Amino acid sequence: MIWLNWRQFRLQALVGAAALAVIACYLVYLGMDIRDAHDAYRSHCTDPGACAQAESQFTGSYRDTLLFLAAGLALIPAVLGSFWGAPLVARELELGTHRLVWNQGVTRRRWLLGRVAFVGLAAMILTGLAGLLLTWAASPYDQVAGDRFGTVAFGARNIVPIGYAFLAFALGAVAGLLMRRTLPAMAVTGVVFLAVQFAVPNLVRPHLMPPERTTLPMTARHINEATNLGDITGAPVIGGLRVPGAPDAWISDTSPLRTADGRTVAESAFNACLDTPPSPPGSGAEGRFGDAAVCLSELDLHVDIEYQPSGRYWAFQAIETGLYLAVGAILIAVAVRRIGRT
Template identity: 40%
Template sequence: MIWVTWRQFRAQALAGLALLAAAAIGFLVTGLGMHHSYAADLAACAPLHACDGATPAARALGAQFSQLQRSYEPMFELLQLLVIAVPAMIGIFWGAPLIGRELETGTHELAWNQTVTRTRWLAVKLTVVGIAAIAAAAMLSWLLTWWAGPLDQLNGNRWAAMTFASRDIVPLGYAAFAFALGTTLGLLLRRTLPAMALTLAVFVAVQILVPTLVRPHLLPSTTTTFAINEATTSQFHDFRGTQTDFHFDLPTPRGAWLTSQPPVLNSSGQVVRIDDYPDCFPDVPGDVPDVGRIGACLAKDNLHETVTYQPASHYWPLQWMETGIFLLLAGALAGTCFWWIRRRQN
């Protein structure tokens, strides 16, 4: 049965292996050059204690780091998108046709009339192709995590939706889920093309909904409230406002994931507007606001702003939790396949 599965799957497997090899070569060729440049810049600033940007020499080196980021930014975004897209491709081209094509063409009848049981037939297919899917996602995830290491250090943000979803172990869970989803839809719909289209639609919806509705709530967040006055606003990074509200960019611990930053509120919890304080904001459009002066002007009204974030220490727990959720979903979908096969047999 394993040999038969390999014979049926070998075209997709060889194509995937060729693409994986090409991707690995691309990662290694471009990544080695970037890592060398980053190490050279880092070695130049470390002896001068100039990596913090506080001296002219440090600012010059900081410009080199910025140039490194700009040089690799388009490739950075493209490779992240590639790693996120691979599980979807696995679900579409490996999962959906795995059973759906056999049911569509009727070749399953030949397999089911042999000595191999339907349950074993399905188990072998799911195991062989599922392991290949997870292995492919693991290799690409590892390559990207290594390749983007210098850029992740410079960006200081591992929490962006595409970054989190394309790093470390989460892509393995996505690959298992997408493969099981495609297989299940192919089994239930009995048509390959509709199963492929629906697999893509569901996977895209999951990629949109999970970072916004699920991931921020898997672990308790940390919430901090700042009073708006001269002492606190002088530590804020920036100020942004519209006709309806305004807020300051509040400081969070390094490596934290900012999940919520509501506008400035008054003591009653109501949103305040720039128009409510015409004396506190510059009148000339385009002026760079002095946030310290604005804070001193606003201090008399007891305004405050709240920031909610996931600390950096939650990164790996959330990686494991999200991976576990998708592995459980993949297991539930595989269980659905076995239930359907047994029900059909009965």
């Protein structure tokens, strides 16, 4: 069985190994470049003002690149599920070659489990190595940016990509077995898995562990630490805040800006601050939002925050990976049961 699996899978394995080698070369180069830039950033941290500027320059230089790479890594399991998982059984059923194996004394279930174990393990190894390489390359950036819980970054770091790969492969194998046609199974695998990648971070991950809650006063300093203020509808919202004393925490929910009595601040008052004309020189209005931050701070506002402490990062990694592995195992069990009736 091992020899037969290798003969059938060797072309895909060689293509995957070549792609991994290219990815590894680039990520090693990028990782060394990030480490050189990180050393330069640390050398400029002679005072808080200079350190803040150096931090902004360092993170800004690599933010888009690492986000693009994380999104690309998220596509690897989808590609493997579609091109390795979906044809695993569907192509055999289409061509009728499965009969040759089944007539050689190999049971259907043993044949399926052998194929799943061989190709599925290869998919997990390839994706896992790519994820670990990206984790290594981005580690100095992650330490400074404190965004390990980011929707895209979380799924591309450490062990979660391994769970993604197994789930995508299992989904492809089951789709191929049930549909008995390779191309439709590939399409369904890609669409369903991409839907899973969208749904889990936004609908499931925030509820894996009960969040901590706190109230953050909207001083000018805290407002200037945010990344966005307001939205296209004019609603009094703020985003990208940091929890004092826990800069690496994952903020899963932020309320609108509220007044001292707990009511949402009026949009007219909020937008009036955003439309405040720039202060004259020497007024002391500094920071990302300048005069708007000073104006809002005078309204005695606050936000209610739900967050996950950074110390729970590995717990989330383990829970989410275990969830993907469990669902993938259930799908394989369904396939094993189903193939006995094929």
